[in-house]
Amino acid sequence: MKEGPDIARIGMLIGDPARANMLTALLGGQALTATELSQTAGVTLQTASSHLAKLEDGGLILQRKQGRHRYYALADAAAGSLLESIMGFAASRGHVRYRPGPKDPALRKARVCYDHLAGDYGVRMLDSLIRAGSIRIDGEALAVTAEGETRFADFGLDIVALQSSKRPLCKSCLDWSERRTHLAGTLGKALLQHFLENGWARRSPDSRAMVFTPEGERKFMSRFPL
Known part of the structure; x- marks a missing residue:
């Protein structure tokens, strides 16, 4: 594999239909819960949690904690x-x-x-x-x-x-x-x-x-x- 930015990884993360739906929902700038995003993506909460972990690891989203609740938002304007x-x-x-x-x-x-x-x-x-x-x-x-x-x-x-x-x-x-x-x-x-x-x-x-x-x-x- 040639050296340089790994666009294949970003493409893979965005290319999954469920993850794409989650990211589109977050384009509104609001922080959403895993439950809300699972409903948007049409997947179970367990599957949504797996997708969110991959998106967070890839730098596309970040997690915000407020008390016992966890919210997800786009990482930044980029x-x-x-x-x-x-x-x-x-x-x-x-x-x-x-x-x-x-x-x-x-x-x-x-x-x-x-x-x-x-x-x-x-x-x-x-x-x-x-x-x-x-x-x-x-x-x-x-x-x-x-x-x-x-x-x-x-x-x-x-x-x-x-x-x-x-x-x-x-x-x-x-x-x-x-x-x-x-x-x-x-x-x-x-x-x-x-x-x-x-x-x-x-x-x-x-x-x-x-x-x-x-x-x-x-x-x-x-x-x-x-």
């Missing part, structure tokens, strides 16, 4: 970006699983991608910020402009403070449903928190969907016009 990129690649090649039901349109419209906004609304937001000159495309990277710093200050966001994080301030993330990019990074996370804390939207309890209130949707469209 794991979330990896999964969303794979989903986007799969969708672009026609490898899509169709699950009819009322949740699908909601997920396509707006959803949580680990810790930032994705879906049609996520893509719209990034497009609007670029067209308004708040964010510029620098090669393959994204950067906040001076005008953008002023605009984000109106949201109560301190760009200097956000830049102090080890994570990138702005990062493009491939959107699997729109097949275009949306905004990730500490800025993407901060904007999503702004929407939630100010009552523009709420998280759906049963999926990654983000449900905007009528007033929140009006404010979103006004702040991010196309």
